[in-house]
Amino acid sequence: MERVLILGGGGGGAILANLLPKEEFDVTVVDRDEYHVFQPGNLFIAFYGDSIEKYRRPIRSLLKPHVKLIRDEVTEVNLNDRKVKLKGGKSLEYDYIIIATGANLDFDAIEGNRELLESYGDFYSTLENAEKLYKTLKEMREGRFVIAIADPIYKCPPGPHKGAFLSSTLFERMGVDVDVVLALPFPHAYPSKTISDIIEPELERRNIEVHTFFTVDSIDVEKKRIYSLEGEELEYTVATVIPPHEGPRYKIEPSEVKDESNYLKIDKYTCLIEGFDDAYAIGDCTNAPTSKSGVTAHLQAEVVADRLQGFDAKYSGRTNCPLITDGMGLFIISDYDHPPIPVRLSRFKRLLEDLFVATYWDAIRYPELWQPIFHAYFDATSPAKLGERGW
Amino acid sequence: MPELIKVDARGMACPGPISALTRAYRKAKNGDTIEVLATDPGFKPDVQAWVKRTNNELIELTEEGGVIKAVIKVTGKRG
Numbered sequence: 146m147e148r149v150l151i152l153g154g155g156g157g158g159a160i161l162a163n164l165l166p167k168e169e170f171d172v173t174v175v176d177r178d179e180y181h182v183f184q185p186g187n188l189f190i191a192f193y194g195d196s197i198e199k200y201r202r203p204i205r206s207l208l209k210p211h212v213k214l215i216r217d218e219v220t221e222v223n224l225n226d227r228k229v230k231l232k233g234g235k236s237l238e239y240d241y242i243i244i245a246t247g248a249n250l251d252f253d254a255i256e257g258n259r260e261l262l263e264s265y266g267d268f269y270s271t272l273e274n275a276e277k278l279y280k281t282l283k284e285m286r287e288g289r290f291v292i293a294i295a296d297p298i299y300k301c302p303p304g305p306h307k308g309a310f311l312s313s314t315l316f317e318r319m320g321v322d323v324d325v326v327l328a329l330p331f332p333h334a335y336p337s338k339t340i341s342d343i344i345e346p347e348l349e350r351r352n353i354e355v356h357t358f359f360t361v362d363s364i365d366v367e368k369k370r371i372y373s374l375e376g377e378e379l380e381y382t383v384a385t386v387i388p389p390h391e392g393p394r395y396k397i398e399p400s401e402v403k404d405e406s407n408y409l410k411i412d413k414y415t416c417l418i419e420g421f422d423d424a425y426a427i428g429d430c431t432n433a434p435t436s437k438s439g440v441t442a443h444l445q446a447e448v449v450a451d452r453l454q455g456f457d458a459k460y461s462g463r464t465n466c467p468l469i470t471d472g473m474g475l476f477i478i479s480d481y482d483h484p485p486i487p488v489r490l491s492r493f494k495r496l497l498e499d500l501f502v503a504t505y506w507d508a509i510r511y512p513e514l515w516q517p518i519f520h521a522y523f524d525a526t527s528p529a530k531l532g533e534r535g536w
Numbered sequence: 537m538p539e540l541i542k543v544d545a546r547g548m549a550c551p552g553p554i555s556a557l558t559r560a561y562r563k564a565k566n567g568d569t570i571e572v573l574a575t576d577p578g579f580k581p582d583v584q585a586w587v588k589r590t591n592n593e594l595i596e597l598t599e600e601g602g603v604i605k606a607v608i609k610v611t612g613k614r615g
């Protein structure tokens with residue numbers, strides 16, 4: 146039996162663990178947390194007031210019975226010696242390792258950002274902070290709610306837009322006069338001009354104030370102002386700034402496998418860590434030139450599961466990032482060979498997104514049952530097929 | 537000492553070469569030069585808009601064999 150060690154029981158790690166046949170592999174997952182968090186749930190807690198319980202499950206309950214789970218923090222990985230050290234003192238060995246510990250959010254990189262988080266909460270870091278943001282927003286009667294970004298590489302590229310749309314609906318439901326402000330590091334309202342042209346009218350219709358070329362440099366919590374690298378400033382009543390993300394902070398030998406933001410350097414198709422044939426990285430912790438998203442982590446997990454079973458599987462770079470407003474939705478669809486295709490906002494796609502959310506726990510627990518359904522979807526909506534016709 | 541910062545954003549579409557430039561700009565100081573190589577055709581108008589908004593100087597903007605080269609003198613950073 147091959148010993149497979151998976152670091153992280155989030156979207157990527159849990160699916161991979163459940164996909165590996167128990168007859169062939171002895172699988173162990175290590176995670177420092179008791180719970181697996183469905184991160185899009187942050188939005189539904191922060192802007193709809195949903196309960197935390199809806200969006201987390203004990204990791205144990207999501208893994209098949211034969212998968213071993215160790216609850217501990219990874220402190221050191223040695224790819225040369227095939228050894229992993231845990232905070233609790235344990236040392237683990239493996240035949241294959243998959244690093245899937247996600248992205249770290251660095252709230253100390255930008256002056257004032259930790260104070261901002263502690264004062265108002267946010268919709269990116271933890272479900273508890275999302276609950277706090279909901280309470281903060283519910284108290285607002287007037288002024289400006291600012292959503293801004295500190296670095297152009299962050300998970301779920303349409304996340305801030307979803308926050309802007311959903312908060313504007315919340316304020317409308319509350320009957321208060323709060324302006325929603327969305328500040329983005331990009332030249333347009335979305336990194337892709339195609340998508341930007343589609344959502345701009347909708348942002349305008351909802352009176353969401355958009356600032357482009359605005360990358361947060363620092364925050365003055367006394368004066369309630371956010372300053373950008375590009376030389377501008379924004380005033381806020383309540384604000385949330387998505388912090389710079391980075392790869393794992395724990396030590397990895399050899400250190401050259403990390404880039405300058407600590408992301409693991411992988412082959413974008415095979416997910417193998419550069420220079421190794423027994424070590425992979427998937428999900429938000431890698432430098433793959435595609436969106437950091439749950440869909441990416443899921444598709445990469447399938448690729449690695451296939452490769453470990455001897456198949457020559459490759460990840461196409463496919464994304465399927467949902468952008469939702471209160472009643473409508475669209476999916477940002479691209480891959481390594483195709484920039485985002487033109488897509489329309491529709492009620493049906495919002496429904497489809499709600500369906501994806503509803504199936505999430507089941508899709509993690511039984512990926513093999515959902516695989517044909519997702520494959521049919523990804524195939525029918527592939528950029529090569531939909532191309533310029535759009536969707 | 538003014539530095540020359542090189543950014544290779546060839547083959548990068550999303551979030552794109554402007555994002556790579558933004559990341560380099562965070563580390564730069566006034567007097568430095570940033571050189572960006574990109575293949576995304578949207579980069580040309582974007583970088584022109586970027587220097588205007590940020591009060592930096594575009595010393596060179598050329599295209600050769602599908603590769604766009606932009607050279608920027610950093611002058612717009614706040615103290």
Ligand SMILES: Cc1cc2nc3c(=O)[nH]c(=O)nc-3n(C[C@H](O)[C@H](O)[C@H](O)COP(=O)(O)OP(=O)(O)OC[C@H]3O[C@@H](n4cnc5c(N)ncnc54)[C@H](O)[C@@H]3O)c2cc1C
Pocket residue numbers: 152153154155156157158175176177178180181182183184185186187188217218219220245246247248268269270300301304395427428429430437438439440441442465466467
């Ligand atoms: C607001 C928001 C909305 C989003 N919406 C969408 C969406 O609609 N669609 C989509 O596809 N994606 C979405 N995403 C992104 C998606 O949630 C992530 O991309 C996805 O969770 C990445 O999976 P992962 O397995 O790489 O990492 P994670 O799911 O973050 O899991 C990492 C795991 O590793 C563990 N870990 C970390 N460090 C250590 C350590 N040192 N030792 C032990 N364990 C460790 C953590 O506890 C965690 O369980 C959204 C994200 C946010 C924040």
